[in-house]
Amino acid sequence: MIKKLAAGRVLRVALLAALATLGRAAPRESKSSKPSPEDIPPIRMIADPYPAFNGIAVDAANGIVAMSDPNRKSVVLYDRARAGQGGASRGDASVPLRQIMGPDSFLGMIAGIILDPRRQEIYTANNDIEDTVVVMPYGASGNVKPARVFSVPHQAWGLALSDVADQIAVTVEVQNTLVFYRRQVKGVEAPVRIIRGADTGLADPHGVYWDEAHNEIGVANHGNFRGIVKNRGGGCAPSLVVENEAEAGESRPPSIRIFAATARNNAKPLRVIQGSRTGLDWPMGVAYDPQHDAIVVANNGDSSVLIFGRTSGGDVAPLRSIRGGRTGISRPMGVAIDTLKGEIWVSNWGDHSALAFDSGARGNVAPKRTIRSAPAGTPTPGFGNPMALAYDSKRDELLVPN
Amino acid sequence: MSVPRILVFARLANGNEGPVRVIEGQGTKLSRTMHGIAYDSVHDEIVVPVHLGGAVLVFRASATGEEAPIRIIQGPHTHILRPETVNVDVKNNEIVVGEDVGQDVMFFPREANGDVAPLRTIRGPKTGLDEVRGVTVDPVRNLLVVSSRSGKGTTGVFIFNRTDNGDVAPRSVIAGPKSGIIRIRQVEVEPEQGKIFVAVKNNVESYRFADGSPSPWNPDKPGFIGVWDINDNGDVPPRGVIKGPASEMVWPAGVALNPGDREVYTIDSVSNGMYSYYMPEFFPAEKHPKRQ
Structure with a gap:
């Protein structure tokens, strides 16, 4: 039986561009016919034609929520209030306001996303x-050139912006570093400062938030550590100097590390949330909720959102969590706070959706609204720039690490 | 990349299908940049490198969810810097680890667990190795096959004696314009025939802003799966190729073999897709009885 990729069935115009590269039917499960000796079609393929959400950002004043999509290499913008209504509430794919994608856009394996409402x-x-x-x-839409592009080290993940400091902060996974650039940065510019070193405790950092009210920055860490990477030209300019490698690789516990917003170099964090009681499990995106004076964490490993007090430190349990079958949270990657409307937004890697909760939500509660980039129930292969695979001959299965 | 996990698919899955299981979560100790994976069919185990944690993890092959590895090779005595790729030599009971930053290949006992020193290490200027991207062993001919990428030296397939140790020159190197190799990734060996299967990715990874964007939208030269004889040496064109617009490949980074079903698999880092090819000419029946 021919299995279709479902192209054209429910996707709207704005998503058709995404299907241009994959808008064919999946191949028949049959033996190949070869158009030329070397141009050989696959007999089977697995690929996801829909946007898969990584980061999420919301701007209530301008009424938009935006997601980064490393699967189809796009940014998708939705109406914050309306996208989850109508057909989307019944499981249809939501209609985006705009989708930015194409060779001129420079968008590729994107992760963190932020909005500058001003x-x-x-x-x-x-x-x-x-x-x-x-x-x-x-207002960008389709295959358009960016307003600006600036170089960052390899494996940049999270972003945070400060109007007060007029700087942008970028986490760098492999370098265990937080790099700061001036906000207007363009092209190749040296950072204005970095936070990096043994005392920082940064280890495979991911999400970052900038709390201007309390002059603090928080960083989510997975805990993988192998010293400070030697830069041999593989991580784009600005180059960072060669540092000593650690004596051995380590698998440290995950953590949220809160620094003074003005910290630099080998600064110690002001507070660290770490330990078995925290429940941290592959913390990805983080955000600060000023209404509740709380740190909100996309806890990817156990499909939950954890909420800690801003001043929490040590091995502390979250104040509350959002988890369970009714929440729809599935392998969350990003969180964003709508301070005007009092909502927590969550982007799911697991099922083509983003969810809006009341910012005071706790437990196994249903979201207020759901935005879908594909019809409800659409499978999610979950590839993210895969580089290897293996065949399990016993189970007749294929193994793919991201 | 930014979404660490091991996805497991049914071989016959086709279209937009989800994995049958996923190995993921803090307890797995996985990180991003797992650029290699090996299935040990004898002991029914999975081996993966953890680039950011300087470790090699071994899981039960049936692992699912947040399941901890059953063995971990990690610590100062391992001399593991940043493991890029792995394979398992079941005949000689060894795990083979290739490193990009470390520019080396290390051999560990298959059952190694903890802070264990390698049995042997191939490293040094005579080896010609730079950023090691793939490793595999031909147990029939007792050879080690390594794919290595270099910005200043040779990018190609390096073949060593399996028991080589230290700063030793390779027996042979497959590289050069006729080979078509510009960038290279995972390698596998089909030992019955002595064939090397290579994911020739051929992407442009300048990582320098001034050089222009190496965007996935602008692949400079599309990649291919190339097949060489293990006795090839020098600037030799592949003896078999899978490539072209119909193949769907842009930058194929991985390659895996299923001789019993006459199939070759690849994973593409641009399209985020996995592709299966029926290639009976690569797996003659006299060498490979069809899988029951």
């Missing part, structure tokens, strides 16, 4: 391959 700009980090941050105007 200047109406979108920032998203090319985590792999391109090693850049792309800045787009809110």
Whole structure:
């Protein structure tokens, strides 16, 4: 039986561009016919034609929520209030306001995303391959060139912006580093400062938030550590000097590390949330909720959102969590706070959706609204720039690490 | 990349299908940049490198969810710097680890667990190795096959004696314009025939802003799966190729073999897709009885 990729069935115009590269039917399960000796079609393929959400950002004042999509290499913008209504509430794919994608956009393996409401700009980090941050105007759509692009080290993941400092902060996984650039950065510029070193405790950092009210920065860490990477030219400019490697690799516990917003170099964190009681499990995106004076964490490993007090430290349990079958949370990657409407937004890697909860939500509660990039129930292969595979002959299965 | 996990698919899955299980979560100790994976069919185990944690993990092959590895090779005595790729030599009971930053290949006892020193290490200027991207062993001919990428030296397939140790020159190197190899990734050996299967990715990874974006949208030269004889040496064109627009490949990074079903698999880092090819000419029946 021919299995279709479901192209054209429910996707709207704005998503058709995404299907241009994959808008064919999956191949028949039959033996190949070869158009030329070397041009050989696959007999089977697995690929996801829909946007898969990584980061999420919300701007209530301008009424938009934006997601980064490393699967189809796009940024998708939705109406914050309306996208989860109508057909989407019944399980249809939501209609985006705009989708930015194409060769001119510079968008690739993107991760973190933030919005600058004042200047109406979108920032998203090319985590792999391109090693850049792309800045787009809110009105960008389709295959358009960015307003600005600036170079960042390889494996940039999280982004945070401060109007007060007029700087942008970028986490770098492999370098266990937080790098700061001036906000208007363009092209190749040296950072204005970095936070990096043994005392920082940074280890495979991911999400970052900038709390301007309390002059603090928080960073989510997975805990993988192998010293400070030697830069041999593989991590784009600005180059960082060669540092000593640690004596051995380590698998440290995950943590949220809170620094003074003005910290630099080998600064110690002000507080560290770490330990078995925290429940941290592959913490990805983080955000600060000023209404509840709380730190909100996308806890990818156990499909939950954890909420800690801003001043929490040590091995502490979260104040509350959002988890369970009714929540719809599935392998969350990003969180964002809508301070005007009092909502927590969550982007799911696991099922083509983003969810809006009341910011005071706790337990196994249903979201207020759901935005879907594909019809409800659409399978999610989950590839993210895969580089290897193996065949399990006993189970007749294929193994793919991201 | 930014979404660490091991996805497991049914071989016959086709289209937009999800994995049958996923190995993921803090307890797994996985990180991003797992650029290699090996299935040990004798002991029914999975081996993966953890680039950011300087470790090699071994899981039960049936592992699912947040399941901890059954063995971990990690610590100062391992001399593991940043493991890029792995394979398992079941005949000689060894795990083979290739490193990009370390520019080396290390051999560990298959059952090694903890802070264990390698049995042997191939490293040094005579080896010609730079950023090691793939490793595999031909147990029939007792050879080690390594794919290595270099910005200043040779990018190609390096073949050593399996028991080589230290700063030793390779027996042979397959590289050069006729080979078509510009960038290279995972390698596998089909030992019955002595064939090397290579994911020739051929992407442009400048990582320098001034050089222009190496965007997935602008692949400079599309990659291919190339097949060489293990006795090839020098600037030799592949003896078999899977490539072209119909193949769907842009930058194929991985390659795996299933001789029993006459199939070759690849994973593409641009399209985020996995592709299966029926290639009976690569697996003659006299060498490979069809899988029951």
